Amino acid sequence: xxxxxxxxxxxxxxxxxxxxxxxxxxxxxxxxxxxxxxxxxxxxxxxxxxxxxxxxxxxxxxxxxxxxxxxxxxxxxxxxxxxxxxxxxxxxxxxxxxxxxxxxxxxxxxxxxxxxxxxxxxxxxxxxxxxxxxxxxxxxxxxxxxxxxxxxxxxxxxxxxxxxxxxxxxxxxxxxxxxxxxxxxxxxxxxxxxxxxxxxxxxxxxxxxxxxxxxxxxxxxxxxxxxxxxxxxxxxxxxxxxxxxxxxxxxxxxxxxxxxxxxxxxxxxxxxxxxxxxxxxxxxxxxxxxxxxxxxxxxxxxxxxxxxxxxxxxxxxxxxxxxxxxxxxxxxxxxxxxxxxxxxxxxxxxxxxxxxxxxxxxxxxxxxxxxxxxx
Numbered sequence: 001x002x003x004x005x006x007x008x009x010x011x012x013x014x015x016x017x018x019x020x021x022x023x024x025x026x027x028x029x030x031x032x033x034x035x036x037x038x039x040x041x042x043x044x045x046x047x048x049x050x051x052x053x054x055x056x057x058x059x060x061x062x063x064x065x066x067x068x069x070x071x072x073x074x075x076x077x078x079x080x081x082x083x084x085x086x087x088x089x090x091x092x093x094x095x096x097x098x099x100x101x102x103x104x105x106x107x108x109x110x111x112x113x114x115x116x117x118x119x120x121x122x123x124x125x126x127x128x129x130x131x132x133x134x135x136x137x138x139x140x141x142x143x144x145x146x147x148x149x150x151x152x153x154x155x156x157x158x159x160x161x162x163x164x165x166x167x168x169x170x171x172x173x174x175x176x177x178x179x180x181x182x183x184x185x186x187x188x189x190x191x192x193x194x195x196x197x198x199x200x201x202x203x204x205x206x207x208x209x210x211x212x213x214x215x216x217x218x219x220x221x222x223x224x225x226x227x228x229x230x231x232x233x234x235x236x237x238x239x240x241x242x243x244x245x246x247x248x249x250x251x252x253x254x255x256x257x258x259x260x261x262x263x264x265x266x267x268x269x270x271x272x273x274x275x276x277x278x279x280x281x282x283x284x285x286x287x288x289x290x291x292x293x294x295x296x297x298x299x300x301x302x303x304x305x306x307x308x309x310x311x312x313x314x315x316x317x318x319x320x321x322x323x324x325x326x327x328x329x330x331x332x333x334x335x336x337x338x339x340x341x342x343x344x345x346x347x348x349x350x351x352x353x354x355x356x357x358x359x360x361x362x363x364x365x366x367x368x369x370x371x372x373x374x375x
Contacts, residue, residue: 014052072146193311259285
């Protein structure tokens with residue numbers, strides 16, 4: 001066996017020329033979005049094979065705490081803080097800023113304005129306000145359809161991407177389509193792809209699948225709540241308090257029907273007019289993995305804290321976006337020293353286990369490579 005350490009097989013590098021120290025960034029296929037000190041301004045850089053140069057920049061309405069970009073729909077979504085309040089905003093048509101356009105409009109999700117908004121929509125940036133009942137914690141965009149999933153303390157909210165036509169203009173908007181109410185887990189990281197939803201806390205990973213069925217004449221709420229079946233004993237989530245020692249749950253892996261034993265309840269609530277969700281929604285638990293903390297270096301979970309949750313689609317070949325068809329989805333997540341890759345097809349199974357030579361901070365899975373940031 002041959003093992004390579006500290007091997008960095010890149011032939012060249014591009015330096016993103018930010019004017020200040022970067023704090024947050026996210027990437028699209030051909031662009032990089034960066035927020036710097038202060039966090040109320042986004043710089044956009046175009047990236048190609050030969051260069052990396054500034055494209056445009058624009059101000060945000062608050063300090064950016066989190067952000068992500070969707071290639072489908074070409075929008076940037078942010079979690080922003082202003083006056084100690086967190087807000088969710090979507091920036092649309094941001095490329096118009098590169099043409100030295102200073103026009104910016106602000107509107108609420110679900111509301112599109114007529115003239116003069118429509119007349120100048122092609123040369124102005126739009127900011128879509130998305131009010132929530134709870135502060136947003138994390139974000140995820142579906143790489144196949146462009147839908148937006150927002151994680152809060154007790155729920156996930158799904159916004160379906162849509163295009164609204166006004167005269168000769170197409171305006172991007174969202175429908176608040178579904179709310180997933182959770183018990184037993186607080187989502188720190190989420191991922192969303194083609195009906196699959198991944199939720200991750202410090203030591204737990206849960207993957208569910210949303211399935212729609214025709215609405216029957218009776219309103220059976222039990223069909224909308226996914227809890228353990230009779231005869232199955234749930235795993236205890238509430239542990240007795242003790243000052244003398246620490247009680248840890250044992251590590252466990254649950255697949256398909258076994259996932260109902262994990263003790264995490266999910267209750268879906270349809271909220272929008274989207275035709276995809278005018279049906280009864282079934283939530284299927286398909287994968288649950290729990291790890292135990294490593295206290296060998298003190299009372300913390302840094303050596304076992306999970307990171308880098310991804311749901312990676314595999315598309316049917318020969319079909320061009322936006323008609324791309326998802327054949328199957330892979331789930332990838334990582335611990336500091338180990339990465340896990342599961343296939344979410346007709347059977348749910350772990351297909352790869354990656355051992356890192358050094359402690360990792362972040363890992364990104366692409367169709368060709370696994371990129372890992374270490375010390």
